Amino acid sequence: MNLFDDIKALVLDGLDALTRDGTLPAGLDFANVTVEPPRDPAHGDMATNAAMVLAKPAGLKPRDIALALVDRLTADARVAQAEVAGPGFINLRLADGVWQRLVAGILTAGADYGRVTRGQGKRVNVEYVSANPTGPMHVGHTRGAVFGDALANLLAHAGYDVTREYYINDGGAQVDVLARSVYLRYLEAHGQEVAFEDGTYPGDYLIDVGRALKDKVGDAYVGQPESVWLTEVRTFATDAMMALIREDLAALGVRMDSFFSEKSLYGTGRIEAALADLDAKGLIYQGVLEPPKGKTLEDWEPREQTLFRSTAHGDDVDRPVKKSDGGWTYFAPDIAYHYDKVSRGFDMLVDVFGADHGGYVKRMKAAVSALSDGRVPLEVKLIQLVRLTRGGEPVKMSKRAGTFVTLRDVVDQVGADVTRFVMLTRKNDAPLDFDFDKVLEQSKDNPVFYVQYAHARVCSVMRKAAAAGTVPDDAALAAADLSGLSHPAELDVVRKLAEWPRLVDIAAQTGEPHRVAFYLYDLASAFHALWHRGNAEPDLRFLSDDDRGDPAKIALPRAVAVVISAGLGILGVKPLEEMR
RNA sequence: GCACCCAUAGCUCAGCUGGAUAGAGUGUCGCCCUCCGAAGGCGAAGGUCGUAGGUUCGAAUCCUACUGGGUGCGCCA
Numbered sequence: 001m002n003l004f005d006d007i008k009a010l011v012l013d014g015l016d017a018l019t020r021d022g023t024l025p026a027g028l029d030f031a032n033v034t035v036e037p038p039r040d041p042a043h044g045d046m047a048t049n050a051a052m053v054l055a056k057p058a059g060l061k062p063r064d065i066a067l068a069l070v071d072r073l074t075a076d077a078r079v080a081q082a083e084v085a086g087p088g089f090i091n092l093r094l095a096d097g098v099w100q101r102l103v104a105g106i107l108t109a110g111a112d113y114g115r116v117t118r119g120q121g122k123r124v125n126v127e128y129v130s131a132n133p134t135g136p137m138h139v140g141h142t143r144g145a146v147f148g149d150a151l152a153n154l155l156a157h158a159g160y161d162v163t164r165e166y167y168i169n170d171g172g173a174q175v176d177v178l179a180r181s182v183y184l185r186y187l188e189a190h191g192q193e194v195a196f197e198d199g200t201y202p203g204d205y206l207i208d209v210g211r212a213l214k215d216k217v218g219d220a221y222v223g224q225p226e227s228v229w230l231t232e233v234r235t236f237a238t239d240a241m242m243a244l245i246r247e248d249l250a251a252l253g254v255r256m257d258s259f260f261s262e263k264s265l266y267g268t269g270r271i272e273a274a275l276a277d278l279d280a281k282g283l284i285y286q287g288v289l290e291p292p293k294g295k296t297l298e299d300w301e302p303r304e305q306t307l308f309r310s311t312a313h314g315d316d317v318d319r320p321v322k323k324s325d326g327g328w329t330y331f332a333p334d335i336a337y338h339y340d341k342v343s344r345g346f347d348m349l350v351d352v353f354g355a356d357h358g359g360y361v362k363r364m365k366a367a368v369s370a371l372s373d374g375r376v377p378l379e380v381k382l383i384q385l386v387r388l389t390r391g392g393e394p395v396k397m398s399k400r401a402g403t404f405v406t407l408r409d410v411v412d413q414v415g416a417d418v419t420r421f422v423m424l425t426r427k428n429d430a431p432l433d434f435d436f437d438k439v440l441e442q443s444k445d446n447p448v449f450y451v452q453y454a455h456a457r458v459c460s461v462m463r464k465a466a467a468a469g470t471v472p473d474d475a476a477l478a479a480a481d482l483s484g485l486s487h488p489a490e491l492d493v494v495r496k497l498a499e500w501p502r503l504v505d506i507a508a509q510t511g512e513p514h515r516v517a518f519y520l521y522d523l524a525s526a527f528h529a530l531w532h533r534g535n536a537e538p539d540l541r542f543l544s545d546d547d548r549g550d551p552a553k554i555a556l557p558r559a560v561a562v563v564i565s566a567g568l569g570i571l572g573v574k575p576l577e578e579m580r
Numbered sequence: 581g582c583a584c585c586c587a588u589a590g591c592u593c594a595g596c597u598g599g600a601u602a603g604a605g606u607g608u609c610g611c612c613c614u615c616c617g618a619a620g621g622c623g624a625a626g627g628u629c630g631u632a633g634g635u636u637c638g639a640a641u642c643c644u645a646c647u648g649g650g651u652g653c654g655c656c657a
Contacts, residue, residue, distance in 0.1 A: 032598095034599090036599080038599090039596095039599080039602085039603090040601075043600075047600085052637060053637095056636090056637075086599085086600045087599085087637065087638070089599080132657070172656080172657050173656075174656085262657095288654095289654055292581080292653050292654080293581040293582065293653095302654095303654075305654070305655080307654095315583095316582070316583055316653090317582090317583095317653085317654095319654085320654055323655040324654085324655050327655085329654085329655070329656095330656070330657045331657095333657095355584095355585075355650085355651060356651060356652070358583090358585065359583070359651075359652035359653060361583095361584070362583075382584085382585075384585085385650095425593090426593075427593090427594085429585060429586075430585095430586075431586095431650090433592075442619050443619065443620095444605080444619080444620075445606060447605085453619065456617080457616085457617065457620095460617060461616060464616065465616095499596085502596075503596070506596055506597085509597080510596095510597070514594090515594090515596080518593095518595095518604085519596095521605090522604085525604085528620060528621070529620095529622085531616080531617090531620080532620060532621040532622085534615080534616065535616090535618090535620095541615085542616060543616050544616095545616095547616075578617095579617085579619070
C-alpha cells in the first residue's frame with residue numbers, strides 16, 4: 001500500500017493512453033518517470049517529471065506533453081487537481097477521500113503498513129558485530145551491532161528473508177593471547193603472584209574466568225608448559241567470552257540467528273576447498289608482490305607466496321592467502337567463510353565492518369565475486385567511530401589501562417532503547433558524537449525523547465477517551481466515517497504518513513537505517529505541530545470537551561502511533577506509552 | 581605513492597541514488613499556556629553546498645582534475 005506507487009501507475013496508464021492515441025510516439029522508455037512528494041508543499045501533494053523526461057525522446061515540448069497528460073489525470077476521481085508548473089512538472093492535488101482511505105488503510109494494516117516487496121523473498125545474510133571473543137564488547141562494537149541489527153530489520157521489512165549472523169574470530173593468534181591471559185588468572189586463583197606483560201590482556205573480566213578454570217581442572221595445569229594446557233584453555237576461554245558477548249548482545253536487544261566459528265574452518269578441509277574452487281578458476285598462483293610505494297616497510301624483502309588473483313575481480317593488487325612459512329593468512333579463512341555463505345544459497349551478502357577495515361573491502365568483494373561467479377553481490381557497510389563525551393568533555397579511554405568503556409557501561413547508564421536510537425541518528429560512514437548527559441535529556445533537541453513523546457501523547461489521548469467510555473479499536477476506526485478528516489492541518493500529517501512505505505523502500509535500497517530515525521523525527525514534529533494548533537483551534541483537538549473520541553478525530557493520532565511504533569520497531573526501540 | 585570515506589548555515593548534521601526558492605536541530609533575536617501533556621508550538625536572521633571544469637531541459641547529488649581532513653596498504657585479525 002504505497003500511495004506513490006498508485007499514482008505512478010495512474011501516470012503510466014495515462015502515458016500508455018497517450019501513446020495509443022498517437023500523442024506520444026510508440027516505444028518510449030518510461031523508466032525515468034517518477035512520482036515524488038514536491039519539496040515545497042505549496043506545489044501540491046505529488047509531482048511527476050514525466051513531461052520533462054519524455055520531451056526529448058518524443059521530440060515534443062514538455063508543456064505539450066504535460067497538458068495532454070493533465071487531461072488524462074484529472075479524469076481520475078483520486079485527482080482533485082492537476083496543473084503544469086515550472087519547467088514542465090505536473091503537480092497533483094489529491095482528493096480528501098484518498099487521504100481518508102489511507103488513514104483507514106494504516107489502521108487496518110497496523111504494523112504491516114510500510115512493508116514493501118523490494119526483497120521479493122530473496123535470502124540475504126547480514127554479518128555484523130563479529131567482535132573478537134577476547135573480552136566484553138566495547139562502544140565501538142555497539143554501534144556496529146545496532147546498525148547491523150537495524151539494517152537486518154529494515155531489510156526484513158522490505159521483503160527480504162534475512163539471516164543475522166555473527167562470525168566468531170576464534171581461529172587466530174589473539175585467542176592464544178586470551179588463553180595465556182586466562183592461564184595467568186588461573187595461576188592467580190591458585191594464590192600465585194603473576195605479572196601481565198605486553199601481549200596479554202590485563203582486564204579484570206578474566207579474573208572470574210581464571211577462577212572458573214580452577215574450579216574445573218583444579219591444579220592440573222599449574223607449573224605445566226603451554227603444550228599441556230593451551231588447546232584446552234583456549235576453548236574454555238573463548239566459550240566464556242562468547243557467553244559474555246551473548247549477554248552483552250542480549251542487553252542491547254540484539255538476537256542473532258546464527259553464530260559461525262572461524263575455528264571450524266581449520267583442519268576440516270574447508271579452507272582448502274574454497275581455495276581449490278578459486279584455483280579451478282585459474283585465480284591462484286605463486287608470485288612475488290611489489291612493496292607498497294611511498295610507505296617505508298622495514299625488513300621488506302621480496303618473497304614468493306601463494307596469491308589470489310583478486311585483480312581479476314576489481315581489486316588493486318593480488319592478495320596473499322598463504323604466509324611465507326606456509327600457514328594461512330587471515331584472508332584465507334575469510335574466503336572460506338564467504339564461500340560457505342555462497343554455498344548456503346544466499347542471494348545477497350552484507351558485511352558490517354568497522355571503518356578501519358575499509359582497506360579490506362575490495363578484496364572481499366573480489367573473493368565473493370570469484371566464488372559465486374558474479375552471481376551474489378556483497379555489500380559492505382563501514383561503521384565510523386563513536387566519540388564518547390560527558391557534558392561535552394571527552395571520556396578518557398585507555399585500552400592498556402583497561403579503562404575502555406564497554407557496551408554494558410553505556411546500556412546500564414542510558415538504556416538499550418536510547419543507545420540504539422542515538423546510534424542510528426547518524427549516517428553509518430559519519431563519525432558519531434555520543435554524550436552521556438545529552439542523550440538522557442528530556443527535551444526537543446534529544447530526538448529519542450521527541451519521538452517517544454509524540455507516541456506517548458497519542459497514548460494519553462486514547463487513555464482519556466477510554467476513561468470517557470469511548471474506546472473504538474483500530475478496526476472500528478478504520479470502518480468509521482472519516483470524511484470529517486479534511487482540515488489542511490490534519491492532512492499535512494497524513495501526507496507525512498503516506499511517505500512511510502516509500503521511505504522504507506529507499507532506506508532498504510540504500511542500506512541506510514538512519515533515514516528511518518530522521519523520518520520519525522519529522523513525523524513527530526508534524527504531529528506536535530498539529531497537537532499545538534488544537535490549543536487555539538478547538539476543531540483540531542482530538543477529543544471533544546467531554547473527552548469523547550470522535551472516530552474522524554482520533555483515527556489520525558492512532559495512525560501516527562502505528563507508524564511511529566513500526567518505525568521504532570525497525571530501529572529496535574520500544575515505543576513508550578507515557579513519559580516519566 | 582596508491583586505494584577507500586568525508587567536506588552543506590556560527591556549531592552538530594539531513595538532503596528522498598538528477599528536480600522547482602538547499603532543509604532540521606542547536607545557538608542568537610521576537611512571540612504563544614483560563615485550552616487533550618508548554619517535556620511543546622510559531623516566526624526572524626543565518627549559505628559562492630571545499631575549488632575549477634564537464635555531462636543535460638535541470639547538479640549539493642553523476643564524471644574528471646585539484647585542495648583540505650580521516651582510514652588503510654605482504655608474513656596482525
